[in-house]
Amino acid sequence: MEVLVSQALVSGILMGLVFSLIALGLTIIFGVMNIVNFAHGEFLMIGMYAAYWSAVILSMEPLLTLPIAAAIGFVLGIASYYLLVRHLLRGPMIAQLLGTFGLMLFLRYLALFIFGPNFKTLSKGVLIGKTFMMGPVVIDWSKFFVGLLSLVSFLLVYWIINYTKTGKALLATSIDAEAASYMGIKTEWMNGLAWGLGGATVGIAGALLINFYYVYPTVGILFCMLAFATVALGGFGSIKGAFLAGLIIGLIETFFGQFVSSELKFAVIYALYFIVVALRPEGMFGWK
Amino acid sequence: MLKVDKIEVKYGGMPVIHEVSFEINEGELVSMVGANGAGKTTILKTIEGRLHPTKGKIEFENEDISKSSTSDAVRRGITYIPQERRIFTPLSVEENLRLGAYSLKDKEKIEENLEYVYKLFPILKERRKQKGGTFSGGEQQMLAIARGLMASPKLLMLDEPSLGLMPKLVTEVLEVVKKLSEEGHTILLVEQNVREALELADRAYVLQTGRTIQEGTGEELLQSDIVKKAFLGI
Ligand SMILES: Nc1ncnc2c1ncn2[C@@H]1O[C@H](COP(=O)(O)OP(=O)(O)OP(=O)(O)O)[C@@H](O)[C@H]1O
Ligand SMILES: [Mg+2]
Numbered sequence: 001m002e003v004l005v006s007q008a009l010v011s012g013i014l015m016g017l018v019f020s021l022i023a024l025g026l027t028i029i030f031g032v033m034n035i036v037n038f039a040h041g042e043f044l045m046i047g048m049y050a051a052y053w054s055a056v057i058l059s060m061e062p063l064l065t066l067p068i069a070a071a072i073g074f075v076l077g078i079a080s081y082y083l084l085v086r087h088l089l090r091g092p093m094i095a096q097l098l099g100t101f102g103l104m105l106f107l108r109y110l111a112l113f114i115f116g117p118n119f120k121t122l123s124k125g126v127l128i129g130k131t132f133m134m135g136p137v138v139i140d141w142s143k144f145f146v147g148l149l150s151l152v153s154f155l156l157v158y159w160i161i162n163y164t165k166t167g168k169a170l171l172a173t174s175i176d177a178e179a180a181s182y183m184g185i186k187t188e189w190m191n192g193l194a195w196g197l198g199g200a201t202v203g204i205a206g207a208l209l210i211n212f213y214y215v216y217p218t219v220g221i222l223f224c225m226l227a228f229a230t231v232a233l234g235g236f237g238s239i240k241g242a243f244l245a246g247l248i249i250g251l252i253e254t255f256f257g258q259f260v261s262s263e264l265k266f267a268v269i270y271a272l273y274f275i276v277v278a279l280r281p282e283g284m285f286g287w288k
Numbered sequence: 289m290l291k292v293d294k295i296e297v298k299y300g301g302m303p304v305i306h307e308v309s310f311e312i313n314e315g316e317l318v319s320m321v322g323a324n325g326a327g328k329t330t331i332l333k334t335i336e337g338r339l340h341p342t343k344g345k346i347e348f349e350n351e352d353i354s355k356s357s358t359s360d361a362v363r364r365g366i367t368y369i370p371q372e373r374r375i376f377t378p379l380s381v382e383e384n385l386r387l388g389a390y391s392l393k394d395k396e397k398i399e400e401n402l403e404y405v406y407k408l409f410p411i412l413k414e415r416r417k418q419k420g421g422t423f424s425g426g427e428q429q430m431l432a433i434a435r436g437l438m439a440s441p442k443l444l445m446l447d448e449p450s451l452g453l454m455p456k457l458v459t460e461v462l463e464v465v466k467k468l469s470e471e472g473h474t475i476l477l478v479e480q481n482v483r484e485a486l487e488l489a490d491r492a493y494v495l496q497t498g499r500t501i502q503e504g505t506g507e508e509l510l511q512s513d514i515v516k517k518a519f520l521g522i
Contacts, residue, residue, distance in 0.1 A: 165390070172376055172387050179374035181338065184362030184391035184439065 003136045008254045010137050014147030016250020021150040021205045022223055023230035023242040024157060025077075025198030031174040031237030032194035035085065038100040040227055041220025042107035043199050047073050047206025048215035049111065052120055055210070062125040063145070066207045073203020077195035085195065086188070104220070111217035121214040128211060142211040153204050157197065158239060170194060174237065225266070226253075229273045235283030245284065248272075289314045289474060290335070290366075290443055295344035295354075297327075297334050305330055305498045307344065312443065312476055317469040319477045319485040319506065321519065322495030328478040329371055331495075332445045335476075336368040337361040348443070362391045365442030371451060371478075373432040377421030381412050384420050384431060388438030397440065405434035408464070426457040433464060444468070445476045450484075462488065482519035486510045494518075 026040050037043075050072045051065040080103060088099040122128060127142035161167035172180040173190040181187050206215075213219075230249050234241025249269055256265035276283065290312040297305035305327045312318045322328050333339045335346060337358040346354045348364055356364070376384050385405060389398045406413035409430045415423075420431060429449055436444060446465065450458040462484050469475050469488070479485035486492050489506035494515060502514055509515050 168383065168387060169390060171379070175376045175378060176374055178338075179370065179376065180387075181358040182336065182362065182368050182370060182374070183387045183435075184359045185387075186357075186359045 004258065006135070006137050008258045009251070010134070010139060011143065012251035012254035013247060014139075014143045014250070015254060016247035017147040017150040017154070018205055018208060018246075019226055019230055019250050019253075020243045020246025021154050021208075022202055023227045023234070023246050024154055024239065025200075025202040026227050027231045027234065027237055027239060027242040028157075028161075028170075028201075029194050029198045030231065031239075032170060033089070033174075033177075033191050035089075035096055036100065036228075037080075037195075037198065038097075038224070039080065039104040039107055040198070040202060041222075041224025042104050042111070043073055043076060043202045043220075044206045044209075044223050045111060045215065045217065045220040046076060046107065047203035048210045048213075048219065049115060049120075049206075050203065051207035051210045052122060052215055055122055055125070059124075062122055062207070062211050063127065063149075065210075066149070066204055069203040069207035070200045071203075073199035073201070073206075074196045075199070076203070077197070077199025078192050080199070081192045081195035086191070104224075108217055108220065115217060117217060119214040119216045122210055125211060140212060146208040146211055149208055150205065153201060154243060157201055160197075161239065166193070170197075226269070229269050232283055233273050233276050235285035238283065238285035241283055241285030289349060290476075291345075291347040292331075292335070293345045293347070295331075295334065295341035295346060297330055297339055298342050299330075303342070303498070305334070305341075308495070308498070308500050309344075310493050310500060310503065312474060314474055315472055316490045317465070317475045317477060317488060319479060319489035319492040320495055321479055321482045321485055321492065321515075323518075324480075325497075326495040327498040328495055329447055330498075332368055332447050332476070332478060335361070335445065336366060338368075359391075362439060365440070366445065367436045367439045367441035367443070368445045369432050369436040369447060369449065371447040373428050375420040375423070375428050375431055375435075378419060380417050380419055381423075381431060382416040384435050385412070385416075385438050388435035389440075391439050398438070401438045401440060405437050408437070408467075409434050426453050426460070429453065429457075429461055430464070433461075433468075437468075441473070443474050443476065445478075447478050448480060449477075450479065450481055458484075482515065483510070486515070 026037060029035060029037050047069040050069045051062060054060050054065040054068050055062045084099060084103060088096045127145050130141040131138050132141060161171055169185045170190050170193060172185060173187050177187045226249060230242055230245045234245030252269050253265050256268050292310050294307045294309050295305060296303050320328055334341055337356045337360060341354055345352055353361060385402060389401060392398055412434055423431060449461045465477060466488055477485055486506040486509050492506050492509050493500045494502040502512060
């Protein structure tokens with residue numbers, strides 16, 4: 001029993017780190033411009049395909065596809081902002097909701113058309129299928145590295161936002177865009193950058209996931225729902241909140257999946273979310 | 289230095305500024321006074337590039353900036369200190385100040401400006417790690433002015449810096465404005481404390497429902513009938 005608990009604890013934390021990274025982009029975009037990106041899961045899916053096809057076609061080591069997925073995610077995010085979201089901002093709230101919802105469906109069915117409905121999974125890679133023991137606990141090298149690299153990516157973005165000039169400008173824009181403009185900050189570009197960062201981080205998460213998870217055109221649904229719960233739990237726009245909530249959801253997911261039932265685990269995650277929202281509508285860490 | 293030439297500004301098709309013209313020369317302190325809703329903030333935001341005139345022209349250092357963006361106006365040296373202050377409340381005093389210098393590239397200049405505003409407002413230095421949101425109204429106004437000065441502005445536009453402050457602090461804030469002017473800053477001051485604003489000013493304009501109805505030196509306007517009747521209650 002103890003071994004099973006430690007096993008679940010380790011898997012839960014490792015998976016939680018990935019959830020945090022997935023939620024990071026969603027919370028940054030929301031923080032900077034109060035928009036929920038419904039297509040976030042599709043960005044993840046595209047990151048997964050980008051890594052998958054780079055690995056297959058260029059016979060690359062899957063881990064080395066990270067920069068490619070990050071770059072594709074970045075461009076995808078920026079393009080979504082400048083081609084679509086920027087125009088939605090002038091419309092009513094409902095246009096913004098339906099707009100990114102439409103983007104989600106567009107990307108999902110485009111992927112279905114291009115890649116077909118089949119599940120794809122990588123069989124070659126330094127990490128794939130290898131395990132090691134930590135005491136009595138068996139750990140997948142792939143999950144270990146994916147968790148670790150998720151953490152590193154998350155911290156890197158946290159550092160950029162809090163300690164670089166551009167990051168500070170992004171932060172200022174998220175606090176008060178009009179005031180930021182009076183500092184000479186190009187807030188329009190900051191919005192685009194938020195989408196670019198959002199796309200890049202979730203693209204990296206996708207490229208990491210492909211090491212042990214299969215990709216298919218609708219893979220985004222599940223992860224997007226988890227990311228929404230993570231962001232809502234942690235507090236919309238809060239980066240620290242996304243980190244902690246990601247870990248909590250990772251732990252619930254593995255513990256309930258392992259000891260209770262895997263059907264129930266998502267219901268439990270959302271039940272927890274409802275409880276937090278009822279007690280603190282702004283989530284654990286407030287709006288910022 | 290700044291030349292506003294017959295500008296019209298609209299909100300959603302409705303003109304609120306009609307053919308307003310005025311100018312500011314280097315080193316001057318120009319006051320603009322007028323009742324609530326006269327259009328003072330609108331004019332400042334138009335100069336700053338947040339709004340754009342539908343007619344007329346704005347020139348800064350002999351270049352047309354009517355269509356410039358806000359970031360461009362800031363880069364040219366026009367700094368706006370908003371009526372609502374708009375401190376970044378979750379950030380520390382020092383972070384707020386450094387954001388004020390966002391448009392500057394020269395790191396030494398930024399440190400120099402930081403020293404300068406800390407000298408001007410010692411309380412900000414003492415509390416530089418404290419979050420902006422924990423400051424009182426008066427302190428936030430000082431912080432807003434200091435943040436504006438961080439950009440090494442050529443033209444400083446202050447939008448009702450004394451708004452909502454108790455009388456003692458009103459005097460204090462206006463003292464600061466006076467001091468900045470004496471140090472050589474070029475200032476456009478919008479105020480509802482008409483007497484004080486006119487006493488400070490080299491020149492002044494009176495705005496009423498989007499039109500300049502009078503202009504002159506501070507003393508001239510203090511003596512004018514319109515000002516006496518409308519604002520000074522004499
Ligand atoms: N965003 C806006 N949309 C529509 N009308 C506006 C907007 N902002 C201001 N107005 C209107 O434009 C006119 C001028 O407003 P403005 O804020 O420039 O006046 P003000 O002189 O700064 O007043 P106050 O002393 O109250 O700050 C007012 O009639 C106001 O109702
Ligand atoms: Mg005003």
